[in-house]
Amino acid sequence: MSAGHHHQLYRAGDSPVHRLPPQCKLLAVAAFAVAVVATPRDRLWAFAVYAVLLAAVAAAARVPAGFVLRRMVIEVPFVLFAVVIPLVGTGERVAVLGVPLSVPGLWAAWNILAKATLGVAASILLAATTEPRTLLLGAERLRLPRLLVQIATFMLRYMDVILDQMRRMRIARESRGFVARDLRQAPVLAKSAGALFIRAYERGERVHLAMLSRGYAGEMPIIRDLSASRRDWGLAVLLPVLAAATAVLSWSLA
Amino acid sequence: MTVTSPSLAVRGLAYAYPDGTQALFGVDLTIARGERVALLGPNGAGKTTLVMHLNGILTAGHGTVEVAGLPVRADTLREIRRRVGLVFQDPDDQLFMPTVREDVAFGPANLGIRGDELDRRVRDALGRVGMLGALDRPPHHLSFGQRRRVAVATVLAMEPEILVLDEPSSNLDPASRRELADILSGLDVTVLMVTHDLPYALELCERSLILSGGVIAADGPTRELLADADLLAAHRLELPYGFAVPAHPS
Numbered sequence: 001m002s003a004g005h006h007h008q009l010y011r012a013g014d015s016p017v018h019r020l021p022p023q024c025k026l027l028a029v030a031a032f033a034v035a036v037v038a039t040p041r042d043r044l045w046a047f048a049v050y051a052v053l054l055a056a057v058a059a060a061a062r063v064p065a066g067f068v069l070r071r072m073v074i075e076v077p078f079v080l081f082a083v084v085i086p087l088v089g090t091g092e093r094v095a096v097l098g099v100p101l102s103v104p105g106l107w108a109a110w111n112i113l114a115k116a117t118l119g120v121a122a123s124i125l126l127a128a129t130t131e132p133r134t135l136l137l138g139a140e141r142l143r144l145p146r147l148l149v150q151i152a153t154f155m156l157r158y159m160d161v162i163l164d165q166m167r168r169m170r171i172a173r174e175s176r177g178f179v180a181r182d183l184r185q186a187p188v189l190a191k192s193a194g195a196l197f198i199r200a201y202e203r204g205e206r207v208h209l210a211m212l213s214r215g216y217a218g219e220m221p222i223i224r225d226l227s228a229s230r231r232d233w234g235l236a237v238l239l240p241v242l243a244a245a246t247a248v249l250s251w252s253l254a
Numbered sequence: 255m256t257v258t259s260p261s262l263a264v265r266g267l268a269y270a271y272p273d274g275t276q277a278l279f280g281v282d283l284t285i286a287r288g289e290r291v292a293l294l295g296p297n298g299a300g301k302t303t304l305v306m307h308l309n310g311i312l313t314a315g316h317g318t319v320e321v322a323g324l325p326v327r328a329d330t331l332r333e334i335r336r337r338v339g340l341v342f343q344d345p346d347d348q349l350f351m352p353t354v355r356e357d358v359a360f361g362p363a364n365l366g367i368r369g370d371e372l373d374r375r376v377r378d379a380l381g382r383v384g385m386l387g388a389l390d391r392p393p394h395h396l397s398f399g400q401r402r403r404v405a406v407a408t409v410l411a412m413e414p415e416i417l418v419l420d421e422p423s424s425n426l427d428p429a430s431r432r433e434l435a436d437i438l439s440g441l442d443v444t445v446l447m448v449t450h451d452l453p454y455a456l457e458l459c460e461r462s463l464i465l466s467g468g469v470i471a472a473d474g475p476t477r478e479l480l481a482d483a484d485l486l487a488a489h490r491l492e493l494p495y496g497f498a499v500p501a502h503p504s
C-alpha cells in the first residue's frame with residue numbers, strides 16, 4: 001500500500017506532451033475547460049470537436065483510451081446527479097422507455113455530463129503526462145499562492161509516511177484483539193486518530209527544525225528551473241486555441 | 255575566524271527547557287579540526303539538547319558555542335547553519351522533499367547556489383555516500399539504510415565545517431551499519447557523533463566524551479573510556495554482551 005498509490009494517475013513516458021513544461025500544460029487545460037464551459041449545451045457538434053481534440057492529445061501522449069476511461073470513475077457523483085435531474089425536473093416531458101422525463105432536465109443533465117466528462121478527461125491527461133511533483137513546480141511558476149503549493153508538496157512527500165503509520169497503528173490494534181464491529185468501538189478509533197494527529201504534528205515540528213538546520217528562511221529555494229521556451233508555449237496553446245475557435249464558432253453558428 | 259580555531263568550542267553551556275527541565279548544567283568541550291569524536295551518554299543525559307545548540311536551534315541559557323571561531327548568535331545563524339551539518343535521528347524528518355535530488359539541493363540552494371554549481375554539489379554529495387543512483391527517486395521508496403545515507407548527503411552538500419550525527423547507527427542492519435561506517439571514516443570533515451553504540455564509537459572515533467546528568471563526565475581516548483568498567487557503570491553505559499575492547503587497534 002505504501003507504494004505510492006497517489007502516483008497512479010501518472011503514466012511515465014517520453015512523448016511531446018510529457019516533455020512540455022508543466023506550467024504550459026496547466027494553463028492549456030484551464031483554458032480548454034473555460035472554452036468547454038462557455039459552449040452552449042445544444043451545439044452537439046462542438047462537444048464532438050472537443051472530444052476529438054482530447055483524443056488527439058491522448059494519441060500524441062501515447063496514453064491509451066482504457067487508461068483514461070478507468071480513471072474517469074471520479075466522475076461518478078456527477079453522473080448520479082445528472083441521472084436525477086431529468087426525473088425530478090419540471091416542464092415539457094418526453095417518455096423514454098415508458099419513463100416520463102423532463103426535457104429541460106435532460107438538457108441540464110447532458111450539459112453537466114458532457115462538460116464534466118471533457119474537463120475530467122483533460123485533467124486526467126494532464127496528470128497522466130506530468131509527475132505530481134512537476135505539476136506543483138508548474139503551479140509555483142504560475143504564481144499560485146506559495147503557501148498552498150508548499151502544503152501540497154509536503155502532502156505529496158508525507159502521504160505514504162502517514163498512511164504507513166495508520167497501517168501500523170491498525171495492525172497494533174488488531175494484534176491486541178481489537179475488531180471494529182460497530183459504533184461502540186468508535187472511541188478507540190477516535191483515540192487512534194488523535195494519536196495519529198499528534199504524531200503528524202510532532203513530525204511537522206521536527207521537519208521544520210530539519211529545514212531550519214539547512215538554512216530555510218521562509219521560502220522554498222528554486223531548485224529545478226523549468227522555464228518554457230516559445231516553442232513549448234506554441235505547442236501548448238494548440239489545444240486551447242482550437243477549443244476557443246470551436247467555442248466562438250458554436251456561438252456564431254446558431 | 256582564524257585557521258587555528260577549533261571546529262567546535264562549547265563553554266559553560268547551560269540550558270533549561272521552557273517547562274523548567276534543566277537539561278544542561280554547564281558543558282565544556284573543544285573539538286579540533288579533523289577530529290572524529292563520539293558523544294556517549296545514557297537516555298536523557300542531554301545529548302540531543304546539546305546537539306540542538308550547535309546550530310542554534312536552541313539558544314544557550316548560559317555559556318557560548320563557537321564554530322570555527324564564529325559564535326552562535328541570532329545574527330550569525332545563517333553562516334553557522336552552513337558550517338554545522340546536523341543529521342537527525344529519523345531520516346524521514348530530514349528528507350522532506352519529493353525527490354532525493356531536490357532534498358540534497360535544498361541546503362545549498364538556500365545558500366544561494368544555483369545551476370551547474372548546485373548540480374555539482376548534489377552529485378558530489380550523493381557520490382560520497384554511494385547513492386548517486388537514487389538521484390530522481392522519492393525518498394520514501396528507499397530502504398532505511400539508504401535514507402540514512404541520503405540524509406548524510408543532504409548535509410555534506412552544504413560543505414560543512416563539522417558534521418553532527420544523532421544516533422547514526424540506530425535501526426540499521428549490520429551491513430548498512432558497516433557501509434555507513436565506511437562512508438563516515440572516509441570523510442575528511444570534523445565529526446561529532448552521538449551514539450549508544452559503543453563498539454561503533456570505538457571503531458570510528460579516537461576520542462569520546464561522556465555526557466551524563468547535563469555535564470561532561472569524561473573525556474579521553476575511546477579505548478580507555480570503554481575499558482573502564484566502573485566509569486561505564488556509573489553512567490549507565492554498557493558494552494554489548496560478549497564484547498571486549500580489543501587490546502590493539504584492529
Ligand SMILES: Nc1ncnc2c1ncn2[C@@H]1O[C@H](COP(=O)(O)OP(=O)(O)OP(=O)(O)O)[C@@H](O)[C@H]1O
Nearest residue numbers: 271273275277295296297298299300301302303304
Ligand atoms: N521539549 C522538551 N521539553 C522539556 N524537557 C525536555 C524536552 N526535550 C528533552 N527534555 C528533557 O531534557 C533532558 C535531556 O533530554 P535529551 O533529549 O537531550 O536527552 P538525550 O541524551 O538525547 O537522550 P536519548 O539518549 O534518550 O536520546 C531529559 O530529561 C528530557 O526529559
Ligand SMILES: [Mg+2]
Nearest residue numbers: 301302303420
Ligand atoms: Mg537524543
